[in-house]
Amino acid sequence: QKEVEQNSGPLSVPEGAIASLNCTYSDRGSQSFFWYRQYSGKSPELIMSIYSNGDKEDGRFTAQLNKASQYVSLLIRDSQPSDSATYLCAVNRGNQFYFGTGTSLTVIP
Amino acid sequence: EPEVTQTPSHQVTQMGQEVILRCVPISNHLYFYWYRQILGQKVEFLVSFYNNEISEKSEIFDDQFSVERPDGSNFTLKIRSTKLEDSAMYFCASSVVSYETQYFGPGTRLLVL
Numbered sequence: 001q002k003e004v005e006q007n008s009g010p011l012s013v014p015e016g017a018i019a020s021l022n023c024t025y026s027d028r029g030s031q032s033f034f035w036y037r038q039y040s041g042k043s044p045e046l047i048m049s050i051y052s053n054g055d056k057e058d059g060r061f062t063a064q065l066n067k068a069s070q071y072v073s074l075l076i077r078d079s080q081p082s083d084s085a086t087y088l089c090a091v092n093r094g095n096q097f098y099f100g101t102g103t104s105l106t107v108i109p
Numbered sequence: 110e111p112e113v114t115q116t117p118s119h120q121v122t123q124m125g126q127e128v129i130l131r132c133v134p135i136s137n138h139l140y141f142y143w144y145r146q147i148l149g150q151k152v153e154f155l156v157s158f159y160n161n162e163i164s165e166k167s168e169i170f171d172d173q174f175s176v177e178r179p180d181g182s183n184f185t186l187k188i189r190s191t192k193l194e195d196s197a198m199y200f201c202a203s204s205v206v207s208y209e210t211q212y213f214g215p216g217t218r219l220l221v222l
Contacts (some may be wrong), residue, residue, distance in 0.1 A: 004180055031208045032208045032209065034210065034211075036213075041198075042215070042216075043200055043213040043214060043215050044152065044200070046210055046212070047215070049209070049210050055135075070189050087171075088152065090152075090211075092207070094164075094207070095140065095157040095159065095164045095165045095207045096142070096154040096157055096165050096167070096215050097142075097144075097154060097211060098154065099151050099152040099153070100151065101150070101151040101173050102151065
């Protein structure tokens with residue numbers, strides 16, 4: 001079983017719409033959960049971190065965590081063409097992060 | 110804003126040669142990491158480093174790999190005898206504590222011929 005699973009996409013949404021990205025993880029002992037954005041050929045860039053069950057909002061981004069279901073999601077409201085990238089879910093275990101394969105998002109103008 | 114830096118940005122080497130990838134983590138961070146990303150694949154953990162020693166390493170991090178913090182600022186990854194399959198983007202990251210946000214450097218693209 002993979003540590004972190006994401007739908008690879010591609011996911012396409014029109015500009016201004018809500019993009020919904022999902023992630024599941026296998027280790028119930030994981031403490032910290034992150035969404036990173038990665039543009040082609042670039043390094044991962046932090047979007048959101050979340051540590052406790054519920055929702056966390058930061059501008060147009062909302063992360064949701066459900067530890068009982070081992071599920072993390074990211075909602076992007078009012079999607080912009082500049083949001084087009086690969087979104088990586090990362091989960092910690094001990095001193096390392098496990099990354100999903102990423103979901104490719106395209107926002108269509 | 111403080112950031113992780115990496116040098117070189119690109120490295121081309123012949124199979125069997127040694128390479129050293131360099132990183133300068135964010136100055137007040139205590140945990141340091143190396144990851145690699147083969148083209149088109151996911152980011153994979155290699156090793157974490159804390160208090161001048163390896164704290165965790167993955168199966169990828171075999172005897173060909175080593176890490177070092179030679180001084181108060183640099184953190185290096187050495188690959189002793191490169192193989193074709195070592196061709197990848199190598200990212201350094203650092204964090205204040207192990208379970209909090211890791212900040213990534215821009216990466217070194219390694220090509221082994």
